[in-house]
Amino acid sequence: MDPFSALSVAANIVQFIVYGINIVSKGNQLYKSTDGALIENVELQEATIRLQQLSRNFDKSLDQSLSQGLSAQNDESIQKICGECKAVSKELVEKLERLKVPEGHPHKKWKSFRQALKSVWTKERIEDIAQRLSQLRIELDSHVLVSLREQVTIMSxxxxxRFTSLENESKKIMFALLANNEALLAGIESNFRNLNLSSQSEHAKTREILHxxxxxxxxxxxxxHILESLRFETMKYRYETISEAHKRTFEWIFRDPDAEGKPWSSFIKWAESGSGIYWINGKAGSGKSTLMRFIVDDPQTQSHLQQWAPRxxxxxxxxxxxNSGVPEQRSQAGLLRSIIYEALQxxxxxxxxxxxxxxPKILELSRHEVSxxxxxxxxxxxxxxxxxxLGCSSKEFRFCFFIDGLDEYDGDHEEIANYFSDISSLPYIKFCIASRPxxxxxxxxxxxxxxxxxxxxxxDIEIYVKDKLNGHNRMKVLTAKDPRRSNDLVQELIAKAAGVFLWVTLVVTSLLKGLGQxxxxxxxLERLDSFPSELGHLYGHMLNLIDPIYMAEGARLFRTYKLHTNMLRPVTAEELYITHIVDLPRVLGTTSDDLQRARNEEVELLNSNFLDNHEFSIYDCQSLLEHMxxxxxxxxxxxxxxxxxxxLREPSIxxxxxxxxxxRTAREYLDREDVWEAICRHETDGITFExxxxxxxxQVLRLKRLSISEITGLERTSRAIHHFWLEVCLICRVHNLVTIDxxxxxxxxxxxFDYQATNFFGKANVLSPENPELQHSSSYGFPSNWQSDFLCETIRYGLQFYVEAQYCPTKDF
Structure with a gap:
C-alpha cells in the first residue's frame, strides 16, 4: 500500500476512534445526567427558551403600541424577526428534546449510547440552527435600538x-393674577384689618374677664370681712345644744288641726299663704325649743314656704x-348680727x-390689698x-324669720315684742316665734x-315613754306578765306630766334606773309618785337625792360653775374637772406648814407632773367626759x-x-337666795377652797400641759398664750379676792404663768439668728412704744394688785 493510502487509512482509523470516543463519552455523560441531556445541549436549550420568551414579550409590546397608535415603521421588521426566532427556536428545542434519555428508561445504557450516536450525527444541524438563531438575535437587537430611537423621538x-401648552396656560394665569392684583391686595388688607380688630376685641374681652x-x-x-365681723363664736351654739325631737314626735305640726281634732292654728296655712306672726307658746319645759328646731330642720317647712315664695x-x-349663754346669745345685738349674717351669707x-x-370703704381697701x-x-x-x-323685701324676695326663746331675751320684753309685731305687718315679712306665755x-x-x-x-309623750321604757329588757318582762299595770304606769306618767316634756325625761331617767335595779x-309607781309635778319642787327633790357624803363636793362644783358663768362664756368640762380635782393642799403641800411656806416664799406652786399622775388624763377626752x-x-x-x-373655742386645740x-328653769331655781344659801352651807372647807x-x-396648768407639737409658729403660739392670759386677767378682775393670803x-x-408663758414662747421655735435672745411672750403684737415685759402686761390689763406688790412690797394689802 502506497504511503498516501496508508496515511489515509490511518487517518480514517484515528477519525473513527475519535468519533467512537466522542460517542462513548457523550453516552456516559447522558447516562450519568439527572435530566438525560448533555450539558452543552442543556445550556443551548435554556438560551433558546429565553429567546422564545423575549420574542413573546416583544409581540405583546408591539400589539399594545399598535392598539394605542404609537407604532413605528421599524415595528413590522421586528415582528417578522420575532416570528422567525420563534420558529427556529421551536425547531431547535424539539431536536434537543429528542436527544434526551427519557427518565426511568428500562435500557438506560443502551438508550444513552443511541442518543449519543444521534447527538454526533445531528451536531452539525444543531449548530446550524443555533447559528441562525444568533444571527436573528443580532438583527433583533439592531431593530430594537432603531425602534427605541423612534419612540424617544416621538415622546420628545x-x-x-405639552410644555408649550403648559406655558400658555401659565401665561394666562399670570396675566389673570396681574390683572386682579389690586383686588387681591385690597382683600388681603381687609383681612388683616379684620384680624387686627378681632385681636383687639379678644384682648379687650380677656382684660374684662381678668378685671x-x-x-x-x-x-x-x-x-x-363683714361676715367675719358679724359672726360671733356662740352664734349656733344654742341651736346645736337643743335635743333633736324624738322619732315620730311633733309630726302633727304639718297636719290639718281639724283632722287631728286639736285646737291650734294651722301652721301649714300660715306657711303657705299666711302673714304676720305664728306664736308657739308653752310653759317651761314643754319642748318649745325642740319643736322650733324640728320646724327649722324639717324639709317640709321649706316645701310649704315655697308656696308663698320661690326657694x-x-x-x-x-x-x-x-339667757344662760354669753351676752350675744340673749341680746338684740346678737339677734341682729346672727340674722344679718345668715341672710348675707x-x-x-x-x-x-x-x-x-x-x-365702698371696705371694698376700696380690699382693692388696694389693705386689711x-x-x-x-x-x-x-x-x-x-x-x-x-328688710327694705329689700318685695313680691319676688321674701323673709320668714324663726325666733326661739323670746322670753330669754335680756332686755325689755314689751319693746322687742312690739318691734317684731311692727315688722311683721310688712307685706313680704313674717315671723315664727316661740316663748313662754x-x-x-x-x-x-x-x-x-x-x-x-x-x-x-x-x-308625743306617750310615744317617748313607751319607746324608752319598752326598750328596756326588764320592762319587756314586766309588761309580758302584767300588760295592764304597764299601761297604767304610762298613762299615770302622762297625766302627771301635764305636757311638760322636761319633767317626763327626768322621770323616765329615774324609772330606767329603777329597772336597772x-x-x-x-x-x-313609788318612784313616779315621789316626783313633784312642779319643776321647782322637782329640782329640790333631785338635790335631796344627793348622797350626804357628796354634798361638799357638789357645793364646790356649783360655786366654781357659777363663778365661771360670771365670766360670760361657756364652761368646758376640762376646766371644771381641773378646778374640781386641783385644790391648794394637794398642789401646794399636804400640811399647813407646807401651805404657809408656799404663801411666804417664792417657790414654784404647781407640780408639772401632777395631772400626769392623776387617775384620769385630762387629754383623754372620752374618760374625761364620762367621769364628769x-x-x-x-x-x-x-x-x-x-x-x-x-x-371648739379659738384658739382651743x-x-x-x-x-x-x-x-333655764334649773338656773332660776339655783339662783334663788334660799336655795343657794342651802347649797353653800354644805361647803365646810372654805378657807382652803377658793x-x-x-x-x-x-389656766396655768392648761398652759403647762400645752404641747409644742400641737401649736407651731409665732402667730399661733402668741394667740394661744394670749388666750390663756385673757382668761387670767378676766378672773382677776371679775373675782375680787380681798384676803392677804x-x-x-x-x-x-x-x-x-409668766414663767411658763415665756418658756413656752421660746420652745415654739421663735428664736432665730436675727433674734437670738429669748423674748417675752408679750413681745409679739405689743405696741412698739411699750416695753415688752410682764409688768407692762399687768399695767396694760389693769391688774393693780400686782403693780402695787412690785412697787410697794411692804404695803399692807
Whole structure:
C-alpha cells in the first residue's frame, strides 16, 4: 500500500476512534445526567427558551403600541424577526428534546449510547440552527435600538407640545393674577384689618374677664370681712345644744288641726299663704325649743314656704335666745348680727344695700390689698342695717324669720315684742316665734296665729315613754306578765306630766334606773309618785337625792360653775374637772406648814407632773367626759349636765364638751337666795377652797400641759398664750379676792404663768439668728412704744394688785 493510502487509512482509523470516543463519552455523560441531556445541549436549550420568551414579550409590546397608535415603521421588521426566532427556536428545542434519555428508561445504557450516536450525527444541524438563531438575535437587537430611537423621538415631540401648552396656560394665569392684583391686595388688607380688630376685641374681652375675676376676689374679701365681723363664736351654739325631737314626735305640726281634732292654728296655712306672726307658746319645759328646731330642720317647712315664695328668693334666718349663754346669745345685738349674717351669707348681692356706708370703704381697701380694721357693731348700726335688709323685701324676695326663746331675751320684753309685731305687718315679712306665755307676749300676739304646746304633746309623750321604757329588757318582762299595770304606769306618767316634756325625761331617767335595779311595778309607781309635778319642787327633790357624803363636793362644783358663768362664756368640762380635782393642799403641800411656806416664799406652786399622775388624763377626752358625767349626776343631782357636741373655742386645740344647766328653769331655781344659801352651807372647807384661785390654777396648768407639737409658729403660739392670759386677767378682775393670803397666792400664780408663758414662747421655735435672745411672750403684737415685759402686761390689763406688790412690797394689802 502506497504511503498516501496508508496515511489515509490511518487517518480514517484515528477519525473513527475519535468519533467512537466522542460517542462513548457523550453516552456516559447522558447516562450519568439527572435530566438525560448533555450539558452543552442543556445550556443551548435554556438560551433558546429565553429567546422564545423575549420574542413573546416583544409581540405583546408591539400589539399594545399598535392598539394605542404609537407604532413605528421599524415595528413590522421586528415582528417578522420575532416570528422567525420563534420558529427556529421551536425547531431547535424539539431536536434537543429528542436527544434526551427519557427518565426511568428500562435500557438506560443502551438508550444513552443511541442518543449519543444521534447527538454526533445531528451536531452539525444543531449548530446550524443555533447559528441562525444568533444571527436573528443580532438583527433583533439592531431593530430594537432603531425602534427605541423612534419612540424617544416621538415622546420628545409630544413632551414639547405639552410644555408649550403648559406655558400658555401659565401665561394666562399670570396675566389673570396681574390683572386682579389690586383686588387681591385690597382683600388681603381687609383681612388683616379684620384680624387686627378681632385681636383687639379678644384682648379687650380677656382684660374684662381678668378685671371681673380680680374684682370678684376683692368683693369676696370685703364680703368675708363683714361676715367675719358679724359672726360671733356662740352664734349656733344654742341651736346645736337643743335635743333633736324624738322619732315620730311633733309630726302633727304639718297636719290639718281639724283632722287631728286639736285646737291650734294651722301652721301649714300660715306657711303657705299666711302673714304676720305664728306664736308657739308653752310653759317651761314643754319642748318649745325642740319643736322650733324640728320646724327649722324639717324639709317640709321649706316645701310649704315655697308656696308663698320661690326657694331661691326666700330667706329663712333662725335665732335661738339663751339667757344662760354669753351676752350675744340673749341680746338684740346678737339677734341682729346672727340674722344679718345668715341672710348675707346666702345672698351676697345685698351687701351694698345693707351696708351702703361701710361697703365702698371696705371694698376700696380690699382693692388696694389693705386689711380693714375689724368692725365694732353697735346696736344702733345693727338696727339700721336690719331695716335696710328688710327694705329689700318685695313680691319676688321674701323673709320668714324663726325666733326661739323670746322670753330669754335680756332686755325689755314689751319693746322687742312690739318691734317684731311692727315688722311683721310688712307685706313680704313674717315671723315664727316661740316663748313662754308671758303676759306681755299674750297682749302683743293675741291676734296672731298660735298654738299652746302643752295641750298638744300628750301623744308625743306617750310615744317617748313607751319607746324608752319598752326598750328596756326588764320592762319587756314586766309588761309580758302584767300588760295592764304597764299601761297604767304610762298613762299615770302622762297625766302627771301635764305636757311638760322636761319633767317626763327626768322621770323616765329615774324609772330606767329603777329597772336597772330590778324594780317591779310597786317600786316604779313609788318612784313616779315621789316626783313633784312642779319643776321647782322637782329640782329640790333631785338635790335631796344627793348622797350626804357628796354634798361638799357638789357645793364646790356649783360655786366654781357659777363663778365661771360670771365670766360670760361657756364652761368646758376640762376646766371644771381641773378646778374640781386641783385644790391648794394637794398642789401646794399636804400640811399647813407646807401651805404657809408656799404663801411666804417664792417657790414654784404647781407640780408639772401632777395631772400626769392623776387617775384620769385630762387629754383623754372620752374618760374625761364620762367621769364628769358621773360627778355631775352624783354631786349635783343632774342639775348640771355636759353637752358633748363639738364646740371648739379659738384658739382651743382640744375637742371639749361644755357644762350647762339642765334647763333655764334649773338656773332660776339655783339662783334663788334660799336655795343657794342651802347649797353653800354644805361647803365646810372654805378657807382652803377658793373658786377664783382654782380657776387661776386651772389656766396655768392648761398652759403647762400645752404641747409644742400641737401649736407651731409665732402667730399661733402668741394667740394661744394670749388666750390663756385673757382668761387670767378676766378672773382677776371679775373675782375680787380681798384676803392677804389669797392675794399672795394669786401673785405667785401670776409669776408662774409668766414663767411658763415665756418658756413656752421660746420652745415654739421663735428664736432665730436675727433674734437670738429669748423674748417675752408679750413681745409679739405689743405696741412698739411699750416695753415688752410682764409688768407692762399687768399695767396694760389693769391688774393693780400686782403693780402695787412690785412697787410697794411692804404695803399692807
Amino acid at each position: 415631540i409630544q413632551q414639547n407640545a 371681673a375675676h380680680t374684682e370678684a376676689n376683692h368683693r369676696r374679701k370685703a364680703e368675708l 331661691e328668693n326666700l330667706i329663712t334666718p333662725a335665732f335661738f335666745f339663751w 346666702k345672698h351676697t348681692h345685698l351687701f351694698p344695700l345693707v351696708f351702703p356706708e361701710e361697703w 380693714p380694721i375689724s368692725e365694732v357693731w353697735s346696736s344702733s348700726r345693727l338696727r339700721k342695717a336690719f331695716r335696710r335688709l 308671758l303676759t306681755v307676749f299674750k297682749d302683743t300676739f293675741s291676734m296672731s296665729s298660735a298654738l299652746r304646746l302643752q295641750d298638744l304633746t300628750s301623744h 330590778r324594780d317591779g311595778f310597786p317600786q316604779l 358625767d358621773y360627778l355631775l349626776w352624783t354631786r349635783c343631782g343632774g342639775l348640771l349636765e355636759i353637752n358633748k357636741g363639738e364646740h 382640744h375637742y371639749e364638751g361644755t357644762v350647762e344647766y339642765l334647763h 373658786p377664783a384661785l382654782q380657776l387661776l390654777m386651772c 389669797s392675794l399672795k397666792i394669786r401673785r405667785r400664780l401670776l409669776y408662774e
